[in-house]
Amino acid sequence: MPTVVLMDVSLSMTRPVSLDGSEEFQRKNLAVHGLNMLFEHMSSNYRLEFTTLMAFSSLWELLVPFTRDYNALQEALSNLEDYDKTCVEAALQGVSNVVQQEWGSACPCQVVLVTDGSLGIGKGSLRHSLQTLKQRGDEKKFPLPFPFPCKLYIMCVANAEELQMSDAMDNLEELLRLSGGDGQIFTVEGTLCMKSVQAMFGRLIDHAYSPFLAVLHCGNLSADVQVFPRPEPVVIDEEVEPIPRTVSTEIDEVGTGTTDELEDEPSASQMAGKSPNFCVLLHGSLKIEGMVALVQLGPEWYGMLYSQADSKKKSNMMLSVFEIGPEPLPWLGKISHLGPISEAAENPYGEDDNKSPFPLQPQVKRSYAQNVTVWIKASGLQTDVQKILRNARKLPDKTQTFYKELNRLRKAALAFGFWELLKGVADLLERECTMLPDSAHPDAAFQLSHAAQQLKLASTGDSQYAAFDHNIVPMHTDFSS
Amino acid sequence: MFSVAHKTVFVVDHCPYMAESSRQQVECDVLTKSRAQGVIPLAPVSKSLWTCAVECSMEYCRILYDIYPRNKLVNYIVSDSEFHILNSWRQEDQSIQELMSALAAVGPPNPREDPECCSILHGLVAAVESLCKITELQHEKRTALMDTAERVANRGRIICLTNAKSDTHVRMLEDCIQETILEQNKLAGGSDRLMAIQQCDLVLVHIYPQGEDTLVSDRPKKEISPLLTSEVHSVRAGRHLATKLNILVQQHFDLASTTITNIPMKEEQHANTSANYDVELLHHRDAHLEFFKSGDLHMAGTSTRENGLKETITLKWCTPRTNSIELHYCTGAYRISPTDVNSRPSSCLTNFLLNGRSVLLEQPRKSGSKVISHMLSSHGGEIFLHVLNSNRSILEDPPSISEGCGGRVTDYRITDFGEFMKENRLTPVSESSHDPSGKLPAERAKAQLERHTRYWPMIISQTTIFNMQAVVPLANLIVKETLSDEDVLTCQKTVYNLVDMERKNDPLPISTVGSRGKGPKRDEQYRIMWNELETLVKTHAGDTDRHQRVLDCIIACRSKPPEEEERKKRGRKREEREDRTEKNATKDTDEKSWQDSERLKGLLDKEDQESEVIKDSPDSPEPPNKKPRVATEEVQPPERAKGPVSLLTMWTNRITMANSRKHQEFVGRVNSVNSKFELYQQLKDENGMDVHENGKASR
Known part of the structure; x- marks a missing residue:
């Protein structure tokens, strides 16, 4: 999940913090200190996170675009300048643009808003923005909620009492509510000082930037792994009370399956002595064999591990988390009903690895895979009638197709209660019979009048002739003698 | 899991007035010029209100079953002088074939039946009773969650296709359903196989013949009671009804529409030429998440059609490629159902996909640059619309595994572990085969x-x-x-x-x-x-x-x-x-x-x-x-x-x-x-x- 750090650089951030010691700090200094701490933590424990640094006052500025270079971020922090008043709405609009431009609108993001809690005055202030929420047209909509999933963390370089003296806290809470995600407001506990700000950022780190450490098990083989980005808990809705589900930190490998993809570029590995790790072994074998490993992440929650190459030289193990449920990929069937091939009488993958038990076919074919009859549009009905007539003119060569199409039409007409059509088609067949050329095979006339008669009988609804499962069979004729 | 979409009851009016003609005529005798001389063409046929209602409801079910093969259940009831329940909530009863067979047995309404004895009410009461009946899934979940059985909800929807007499008549029907729910909920308390209804959405579709004025007014969804909401749609029979039910199935099951454009297809008559065709597909709307969220709908080639209710996103066919590297960034796969299933362009596209080919879909953007955003491909006889990530990926440039723990060890038993993995491959085991150990x-x-x-x-x-x-x-x-x-x-x-x-x-x-x-x-x-x-x-x-x-x-x-x-x-x-x-x-x-x-x-x-x-x-x-x-x-x-x-x-x-x-x-x-x-x-x-x-x- 990429992180946007949105730093308040308005004048109010330069307010001095009264300290017992000799040195005098501004709130900005404390904030920068806290952010440095966050960046240092990320560079050592969360180094794959993309982070951007934006500064805002009445305007906003992108200081460092999304990067994993934490030195660049810290460098930019040390060169912050001071500007005019705070305008949160414009800055959030900026965040929205920057994130969408980079990641689109499906990628979840974390926004860390660092402010002193004085949220501007008059037009452009957060208070004003929130008061005018309902009076806006589509063009000037408030940027929250963002189009992308977002966790908003508001870091106040101020303590809660200070914020509650004005309506700042209420406004920030409203902001959090509007963001729609499960963010949080952090305030300084106790007096404002280096230490308390450190503690506040420490709480943010614990909450949002703790690495996800897990153990990958394959029978008795195991390896400690870090999963990045962190798999977030999933809330299953549509139940009376939704239960959040979290990925278990004990990942169980269930077994392996074959993928379609095969890569032929071996990874360049370097020589050196270190203790062997199961993950590396598994990765190597998955890559060579072009297989994936099925892993269990929790009760009825599965995923797969596979080797993914970003370039020709580098490849790494990737975990894809499936949707929660007993049957995340329908063509595999229920995961709990996948068993070892050793139980099968015959290797379902073939002795030469030339076949596969997958994909499983659904019990009932989808409508597009079976010959369904739909007459919603007149053209559908016309096509079906014409098909019968076309075959009628080629009797007796097309006897089988003729009756197949006839029976398909008959079934649909009976189900739809469309008896008028049965009569109509019977009339058409009778007409065709009278129009047969002299050269026609005598059987054609017999079959046509037989079919017409059967349709007419069906159109009476008489249970003897109008049964759905009944099929009109060709009239038995013998012209050989 | 148990939203109103879990249970849908169709109640279709089978009273004598439904035998009336829709007055929409279909010319099914298309005469070719060479044969036209001296032949009197067959008079056009017209569907009855009943036929219109049945075929549109079947189309609703077809789309539903294509996209949700399990756990979205339909119970079909017809009503005349009594009610006829055509199927049950059981999974094996959930198919178009089953319903068609049962409908054929019912046949069209008898115009000579005494209209005084007939009423849609019989069916509506039966529908409420049916909603109280527990489904296999509800039963399974209730048994699985013994201690938290009350978490399993019972909600449902009644879609009533009828010809109502007036707005007052509609209100009477609503009141009757409300009363029945209260009665049935009392009964349900004391039974294992019944559940009280927590929420019921009534969708009443009033069908009237072409050329007549409607006696019933449209009304958006409103709450009758905490247990019952009701909406009324007044629709002319024929294609208007079909469009209405197509819109409803999309609303009821969170579907969206994608039109694949520029599909090259050989002409039936001239095999050496090919023309470009469009095919419309329905699927879960999450496949459009990226468009909805970014407000990009219009940029992505949205068009609004007919009565302004139906929207589709247009994506362009790309010539199929064989390598599947794009799969890596696939973020979702959704079942599809063609809107016009047996049209030639639709069946050409679906057969192409069922034969194992894939099609990449391009998204026309405002800047003119084109981005591949989706892919169509089938797995095991089912076609899925795959969503591909077209933005920068946060997974880009991952470190090589050789930089991590154990990455520098060079004599791993890679080949042996490959053999080990092959021996430990998985295969589907039928649910019926029971292992003595009792282990799955x-x-x-x-x-x-x-x-x-x-x-x-x-x-x-x-x-x-x-x-x-x-x-x-x-x-x-x-x-x-x-x-x-x-x-x-x-x-x-x-x-x-x-x-x-x-x-x-x-x-x-x-x-x-x-x-x-x-x-x-x-x-x-x-x-x-x-x-x-x-x-x-x-x-x-x-x-x-x-x-x-x-x-x-x-x-x-x-x-x-x-x-x-x-x-x-x-x-x-x-x-x-x-x-x-x-x-x-x-x-x-x-x-x-x-x-x-x-x-x-x-x-x-x-x-x-x-x-x-x-x-x-x-x-x-x-x-x-x-x-x-x-x-x-x-x-x-x-x-x-x-x-x-x-x-x-x-x-x-x-x-x-x-x-x-x-x-x-x-x-x-x-x-x-x-x-x-x-x-x-x-x-x-x-x-x-x-x-x-x-x-x-x-x-």
């Missing part, structure tokens, strides 16, 4: 993984036995859950073969692995090998008696370290050695091993009872008399001495012993491999040891 197949797969990994060294230099072809039969068998007598026999043969190798002083792969110079001496190598083999088998010995027997065999057969010390001097101390063999033999009290060799006797050559054990070893098929000295004097499996000795063996022993007394055997011959012996081994050994001690890799 996946649990059995995990148990197999556990057994197969009890001893599994990850790198080549950590293992000797897995580098030896001779150990393969035992290694493959010992991990099995149960062993047959034959399996035990094979394992024992493997052990005897190793004994034979040791006796012949065959080299072990241990010394060639890694770059540690010469490595340990041969007898030390065998000691390591035996230890490792014992470790492997010990992890399984507790499983069954037969597993234990394999371990017993190894313990009994392997030469103990003191013996190996002896072995070095064996050239000079032959008599002592013979004594010891006898001692060992008396110590051997392992009945199982003994029984095994007894059994072998039956299986193998009965005449030569002494040599049979040697024949055990698959790698020494020659008769023992070719190498009598080796066969009788070297490392004899101790139990062999216990058996009766043949005359031939006794004679050979005697001669050999006599001969050996006459001279001292050359050290080289004693330690030779295939009658070859490497000279000046000590020098190499010493060098090797030195290098090893320094921990440096020379060579």
Whole structure:
């Protein structure tokens, strides 16, 4: 999940913090200190996170675009300048643009808003923005909620009492509510000082930037792994009370399956002595064999591990988390009903690895895979009638197709209660019979009048002739003698 | 899981007035010009209100079943002078075929029936009763969540297709449903198979013939009570009704529409030309998440059609490619259903996909640059719309696995683990096949993984036995859950073969692995090998008696370290050695091993009872008399001495012993491999040891 750090650089951030010691700090200094701490933590424990640094006052500025270079971020922090008043709405609009431009609108993001809690005055202030929420047209909509999933963390370089003296806290809470995600407001506990700000950022780190450490098990083989980005808990809705589900930190490998993809570029590995790790072994074998490993992440929650190459030289193990449920990929069937091939009488993958038990076919074919009859549009009905007539003119060569199409039409007409059509088609067949050329095979006339008669009988609804499962069979004729 | 979409009841009016014509005429006799002369065309046919209602509801179900093959259930009820329930909530009743068959049995309404006796109310009351009936899934979840059974909800929707008389009539129907819900909820409290309704959405569709004015006004969804909401749609029969139900199925099941444009297709009449066609598909709306969220709908080629209610996103067909690298960034796959299923363009596209081809779809953007955002492809007879990530990925530029823990180790048993994975592949097991252990197949797969990994060294230099072809039969068998007598026999043969190798002083792969110079001496190598083999088998010995027997065999057969010390001097101390063999033999009290060799006797050559054990070893098929000295004097499996000795063996022993007394055997011959012996081994050994001690890799 990429992180946007949105730093308040308005004048109010330069307010001095009264300290017992000799040195005098501004709130900005404390904030920068806290952010440095966050960046240092990320560079050592969360180094794959993309982070951007934006500064805002009445305007906003992108200081460092999304990067994993934490030195660049810290460098930019040390060169912050001071500007005019705070305008949160414009800055959030900026965040929205920057994130969408980079990641689109499906990628979840974390926004860390660092402010002193004085949220501007008059037009452009957060208070004003929130008061005018309902009076806006589509063009000037408030940027929250963002189009992308977002966790908003508001870091106040101020303590809660200070914020509650004005309506700042209420406004920030409203902001959090509007963001729609499960963010949080952090305030300084106790007096404002280096230490308390450190503690506040420490709480943010614990909450949002703790690495996800897990153990990958394959029978008795195991390896400690870090999963990045962190798999977030999933809330299953549509139940009376939704239960959040979290990925278990004990990942169980269930077994392996074959993928379609095969890569032929071996990874360049370097020589050196270190203790062997199961993950590396598994990765190597998955890559060579072009297989994936099925892993269990929790009760009825599965995923797969596979080797993914970003370039020709580098490849790494990737975990894809499936949707929660007993049957995340329908063509595999229920995961709990996948068993070892050793139980099968015959290797379902073939002795030469030339076949596969997958994909499983659904019990009932989808409508597009079976010959369904739909007459919603007149053209559908016309096509079906014409098909019968076309075959009628080629009797007796097309006897089988003729009756197949006839029976398909008959079934649909009976189900739809469309008896008028049965009569109509019977009339058409009778007409065709009278129009047969002299050269026609005598059987054609017999079959046509037989079919017409059967349709007419069906159109009476008489249970003897109008049964759905009944099929009109060709009239038995013998012209050989 | 249990939203209103879990249960849908269709209540279709079967009263005499539904037999009325929709007055929408279909010309089904299309005459070609050449045949037109003198032929009176057939009068156009027109569908009744009933036919319109039935075919549109079937289309609703078709789309629903295509996209949600399970757990979105339909109960179909028709109402005239009484109600007729055409199917149940059970999964096997959920198919178009089932419903069509039941509808055929009902037939069209009888226009001569007394209208006074007929009412849609019978069906609506039955619908409420039906909503109270528990479905398989609700039952399953209720049983699974015993303590939290109240979490399983019961909500549903009633779609009523009727011809109402007036707005007052509609209100009367709503009131009646409300009352019935209250009554039924009381009953449901006392039953296992019934559940009280927590929410019911009534969708009343008033159908009237073309050219008439409606007597019922449209009304958006409103709350009648906390349990019941109601909405009214007043629609002309025919294509308006079809469009309405198509919109409803999209609303009810969170669907969205994508139109694939620019599909090249051969013309039916002119096979050598091709024209471009469009096909509209429905699918879960999450496949459009990216568009909805970013407000990009209009940029992505949205068009609003007909009455302004239906929207579709247009994506452009791209010429299929074979490589599937794009799959890596697939973020979702959604089932589809074509809107116009049996039109030629639709069936061409679906057949193309069902035959295993994939189609990438391009998204026209405002800047003019085109981005591939979706892919159509089938899996197991079902077509899915795959969403591809078209933005920058946060997974880009991941570190190489070689930068992590263990990334610099180079002698992983990659190939062996590949074989291991292949043996542990999964296959679907039918739900009906019951395992006596009561474990689910996946649990059995995990148990197999556990057994197969009890001893599994990850790198080549950590293992000797897995580098030896001779150990393969035992290694493959010992991990099995149960062993047959034959399996035990094979394992024992493997052990005897190793004994034979040791006796012949065959080299072990241990010394060639890694770059540690010469490595340990041969007898030390065998000691390591035996230890490792014992470790492997010990992890399984507790499983069954037969597993234990394999371990017993190894313990009994392997030469103990003191013996190996002896072995070095064996050239000079032959008599002592013979004594010891006898001692060992008396110590051997392992009945199982003994029984095994007894059994072998039956299986193998009965005449030569002494040599049979040697024949055990698959790698020494020659008769023992070719190498009598080796066969009788070297490392004899101790139990062999216990058996009766043949005359031939006794004679050979005697001669050999006599001969050996006459001279001292050359050290080289004693330690030779295939009658070859490497000279000046000590020098190499010493060098090797030195290098090893320094921990440096020379060579």
